[in-house]
Amino acid sequence: MIAKILAKGGASDIVGYVMREFHDKEKYTADTWRLIDSDGVFGDDYRRIVDSFDIGASLNKRISKPVGHISVSFDKADLPRLTDDFMVQLAKEYMERMGIKDTQYIIVRHLETSSPHFHIVYNRVNLHGKAIDESNNFDKSHKATKAIKLKYGLTFSPKKKLYEDAIGEMRAKIKAAMFRCKSWDEFRRRLAPAGITVEFYNDRDTGKPQGIRFSDGEFTFNGSKIDRAFSYRRLDKFFAKNAGIREAQPQRPIPISVTAKVKEAPVANVVENIIETGCQAIGGLFQVRPGYDPEEEAFIRAMKKKPKKTKGRSL
Template structure:
């Protein structure tokens, strides 16, 4: 099971109409709202929203999806039961909730619409929601023995359409190119050659990078929206590690060359080989010159000795 949390919405009307009016959509559960008419459902959500008018984005929306392999294990009641447990662990409680099942995809999935203004007029926090979602989704998947996905590499690309297809194309290209570069600047240049733009998000008023996004055509996505491994933090860390490995490999190769040269025979000879880092050939290191002595002329020593009073 995986949970997908879209960007917070501002309109209950648009969110509810999208979920309820979809072909073959079925309302599985409702708490605190009427479901006889869509207009009544929207009015009920908006009425409670007015209890906290300062909360601009009061619309909560989460989609829970299971693998097609889990279809035989799931019925409407089971999906509702797991969704309720999910909301409880996410600390989304004591508020209006609507659960709608869609059948437009091969995999089972249910959409949850909830009011971020609870029954007492207090705001339901959404900080760290994405991190909690990943943890709780995995926890419930293991608890109920559901299928665990094998990553994007196992997804059948041929069945993808529209935005999903584009996201996977971006994922595959960025992952491939990022493994061959040594800096973020080089990554940006190489992606541009393939028609993919890369933009950084900076901390307000500074040059400190804190986010990254990718674009192709009229579409633009955050790196983490494409895949968690493509967030700025994880992507820059990956490239730094690759650069470090290259440097370590070069240093290791240099050390091996020095060891080979030091083991060459004749190293102790007067004319020995030394390693020249700027060429392919060894250079000859000559012996130091001996002190120069002037050669004396024949009979010079005898004349000098006589001058000192020495007789033979």
């Protein structure tokens, strides 16, 4: 059993991290994590829990980062014993030893890695509006985990195994933070609730960033040591590519132009066409049908043949 005291912050970021609110939902599905216990919050969904923490924090506005975050992990050998109920029991005993009491909290178990672990998210402002005493937290945490391991016979992991587990945990957290990430600043903000800090080291000649290191507070690794895709250059290109991708905008429908070809009528039928077209234009009130009156047709033909009048005096 190892407890890591992670960065303090706001409810939206930390609760969002443990409840996978900002992760790829296709990968981090509902069966990769679950809320196993809570107290003092209104519901079990992200928004209601954040609102609950914000209301609790308003009792003491002098605390700028009102939400605490602790990750507690276990050796794989203890997995058969680690039911949700047993994890909740261990979490409550750990919080009691740490002095985290009379306050809001949630306990979220993560299941996407082979390393069993849970996260404690608590309000640093207790129900009476006072700040939780966090003096000597790291020393208290070390003593609390040791006492709990001895009490319940949990596995003490060797240093090498801790080292290998740390690499695996960091790899998963970094990959999650990379999802649709577009800048180094955004990357750092996403990793902070996961307890990972980012450090650059520069080229001696140019002074420009050359490499990157990741640290969880206990172990520090070069990016390429964790995964080749985590080198400074590859990450930089990855963020630049994401920043250049624009969401596809819906295309406007292209108007379809239809041109109807009309068969030209012989000159002899021009008058009939004019009459028919005019009738259709006024809504079909007058329609020209086949079979005109014979006398009317004779009159039209006569009009066509009538010679034009000549200009000038009459003789």
